[in-house]
Amino acid sequence: MPQAMIRVEKLCKSVPTTEGVLEILRDIDLEIDAADTVAIIGASGSGKSTLLGLMAGLDAASSGDVLLSGHSLASMDEEARAILRGQLVGFVFQSFQLLPSLTALENVMLPIELKGENSAREKALQLLNRVGLSERAHHYPNQLSGGEQQRVAIGRAFATEAKILFADEPTGNLDTATGARIVELLFDLNKEFATTLVLVTHEDRLAKRCGRIVRLVAGVVSSDEKTSHEVDKKSVR
Template identity: 65%
Template sequence: MTSTALVQANGVGKVVSTAEGQLTILHRISLSVAAGESVAITGPSGSGKSTLLGILAGLDLPSFGEVQLCGQNLTALDEEGRAKVRAESVGFVFQSFQLLPGLTALENVMLPMELHGMKNARSRAEEYLARVGLAERLTHYPQQLSGGEQQRVAVARAFASQPKVLFADEPTGNLDIHTGAKIIDLLFELNREQGTTLILITHEERLAQRCGRRVHLVAGSLEPETDPVPEEA
C-alpha cells in the first residue's frame, strides 16, 4: 500500500455457499484509493457493488485477500477491532437513510459522536444540521421529515464526526431528481471542505460524473478504469 492510500484492497474475493453450490460474488478485486479522492463504483444490479463496499468499510470480511483501511489491516482484526476503526475513521450514507425512528434529527446526528466520546457532540450536530438546511428541524423525528430531509440528516451525521473516509451506497436512490441533485451538491461541498475520501455506489450517471474517477464492476470483476465524462453545461 502506498503511503497516501487510505483504502486498499489486494486480491479480494467473496464466495458464499448456496443450495446450488459455491457462488463467487467478487473475483480477486484490487483497488487503491488515495486520501481526498472521490471514487464512484458503478455496475449493473447484482455485480457485487454493495458487497465490495461492505468489505472495504469493514462491515464484511472477504473470503480471501486483504483490505487495508486508514492504515489498519481489517482482515487481521476481529469485529470489535473493525468496529473501532469504523468509529474512528469512517462515515456512512445509505439509500435507506438508516435513521433511528425514536430519536430526533439532532439526536440521530449526535449519537455516533457520543458513542465515540466526543464532548462537543451537541454543538457539532447543531452546526452540521444547520449546514444542510435543517436548523429549524432539530427536534423533528424521522417520520416528520421528507425523504430529502431524512437524507440530509444522514449526510450531517456522516460528516459531523469528520471521518477520513465516507462510504455512500446509492445515496440518491430513494429521492426524486430535484432532491437528489441537492444531496449530490451537498455531498461534494462537504467533501471538498473536509478533504474526506469519498467512495460511493451509484447507478446515476450525474453522480458518477462528479467523482474524480470511477471503477466499474461486471459480474464481480473490475473492468479497466475510465476517466469521468465532463458534465454538459
C-alpha cells in the first residue's frame, strides 16, 4: 500500500472564548494520496480554513495528528514545522500574500533562496514565463492586477517543486473570468509537477475540478466523495 502523502488522525481544534471552549474541528480523519486533488468545502465557520492551517502545519492541533509524507506534525515544534514546510509545502492564498517590497521575480525567487538552492533567478524566470508574466518580472505587487498577483503567487508555490500544495480560496478575490484562468493555470501546473493539491473553496465549480470533495459541517466531515475527475483519472490508469 502506497504511503499517504497527508494523513489526518483524530484531529481536534478548540479555542477558549469568553463563553467557554469552542470546538472548531472534531475527530477529523483523512487520508490523501500523492498527486491527489482534494477540495475542502463547507459554509463559513465550518472549520475548513482551520483544517487547512493545521494540515499545512501553520498551527498546532489541540489533539490528534497530521502526518505529511510520514512526518508527524504533533511531535514537532514551530521551528521544526517551518523546516518541514520549506521542504515539502507550497501555498496559494486568497489574498495572494506577496511581499509588497519584492518584485514579482524576487517573490518567486524567495522560497528557492530560503531552501538554499542555487540558480534561484533562472528557475524563477522560467516559472514567471510559465505563468505568463515574464514581461512583468520587475513589477511590484501593487503595480499588478489581482489576477497577475495570483499568478505570481502560483509561480512562487511551485518554485521549490513542493510535494504538497495548499490553496485557500485561490479565486476568492478575483472576478469570474480571471478566476477561471487562474484555476486552469493551477491545475495545469499541478498536473505538470504531480503535486498533491488540497484546496479550500466555497465554489462548487472549482471543487468539482478536484478528484475528491470533503464537506465539513460544524467541524465534522459530513461527506467525502470522489468526483468524476477522479473516476476519469482512475479509468485512464
